[in-house]
Amino acid sequence: MRKLTYFIACSVDGFIGDVNGDAAAMFPYVDEEFLGFLKADYPETMPTHGRRALGLDDLENKRFDTIIQGRASYDLALKEGVPSPYAHLRQYVASRTLGASPSPDVEIIADGLLDKVRELKAEDGGLDIYLCGGSRVAGELFDEIDELVIKTYPVVYGTGMPMFGAGFDAARFTFGGVRSFGNGAVVRTYDRER
Numbered sequence: 001m002r003k004l005t006y007f008i009a010c011s012v013d014g015f016i017g018d019v020n021g022d023a024a025a026m027f028p029y030v031d032e033e034f035l036g037f038l039k040a041d042y043p044e045t046m047p048t049h050g051r052r053a054l055g056l057d058d059l060e061n062k063r064f065d066t067i068i069q070g071r072a073s074y075d076l077a078l079k080e081g082v083p084s085p086y087a088h089l090r091q092y093v094a095s096r097t098l099g100a101s102p103s104p105d106v107e108i109i110a111d112g113l114l115d116k117v118r119e120l121k122a123e124d125g126g127l128d129i130y131l132c133g134g135s136r137v138a139g140e141l142f143d144e145i146d147e148l149v150i151k152t153y154p155v156v157y158g159t160g161m162p163m164f165g166a167g168f169d170a171a172r173f174t175f176g177g178v179r180s181f182g183n184g185a186v187v188r189t190y191d192r193e194r
Contacts, residue, residue, distance in 0.1 A: 002121045003128040003146040005064070006138055007045055008163060010152055015160030016135060021072050026153040029185045037179065037187070042149075045130060047077065048087040064089060064130035066120055068109075070137035071095035078102065089130070092116065094137045113137070117144050139166025146192050148173060154184035 009026050010016050017023040030038075035054075038046055043059035051057050067089045074093045077085035083103035084091065091106045094113045101108045109116050120129055121144065131138060131145065138145070142164060150163075176189035 002123060002126060004068075004117060004121060004131055004141065004144050005128055005147040005149055006131045006145050006163075007042065007149040008131075008133060008138070008151065010150060010163055011155045011157045011160070012152060013156050013158065014163055015157040016133060016163055017161045018157055019160050021134065021161045025155045025157070029153040029155075029181075029183050031181075031183055033181050034183065034185060037181070044086075044089055045132075047082070047085045049077075049080075049082050049085065051088070061088060061127060063128055065127040066090040066092070066129045067132055068092045068094065068117065068120075068129060068137065068141075069132035070134040071098055073133045074098075074106075092120075094140075113140060114144065117141055135161045135163065135165035139164040139168065142166065142168045142171070146194075147176075148188075148190040148192075150188045150190075152186050152188065 008016055009023060011026070039056060039059060042063060043051070043056065044061040044064045046056070048057070051059065067086045071093060074085070074095070077083070084105040087105060092109055093106055094109045096110050098108050117129070131141065172193040173190035174193055176191050179187045
């Protein structure tokens with residue numbers, strides 16, 4: 001069975017952005033060392049247009065072949081005129097308001113998100129599924145999340161958008177490892193105890 005991995009950036013106090021979801025305060029921490037880590041371990045998590053700009057368009061997917069993201073996350077790309085931000089992955093956007101997809105490469109999931117994720121996880125072969133965000137989608141899919149990869153940057157928001165935008169029962173995860181960077185960022189991994 002394929003895994004659903006919530007690969008997310010957050011502040012030290014657990015927010016994925018300010019109250020409007022803006023995470024720009026974290027961007028300066030994606031320096032040369034951190035970018036090297038992404039290129040080596042998670043190249044598919046970089047948007048296609050960013051990979052092209054960096055001359056990294058030829059990097060093979062290592063962990064994921066599918067991405068699921070919420071409307072707010074997808075809107076960031078649309079505002080930049082990019083209707084297919086992860087062209088190197090199979091793309092799904094959870095949205096009850098978007099309507100028709102602006103790209104034939106992006107499938108909109110208006111209803112039945114949980115069923116669709118279970119269907120994707122049950123597929124034979126392939127790589128895993130990258131849950132990009134946002135907060136509400138992660139909360140809705142919490143019970144299906146098999147792994148957390150949390151990129152924590154040395155920023156404190158004080159208030160903002162939480163990692164999970166819904167209430168649910170406590171769940172246990174097993175620590176998988178940590179990697180620290182010279183700029184103060186850390187990446188922690190956890191596997192869900194089932």
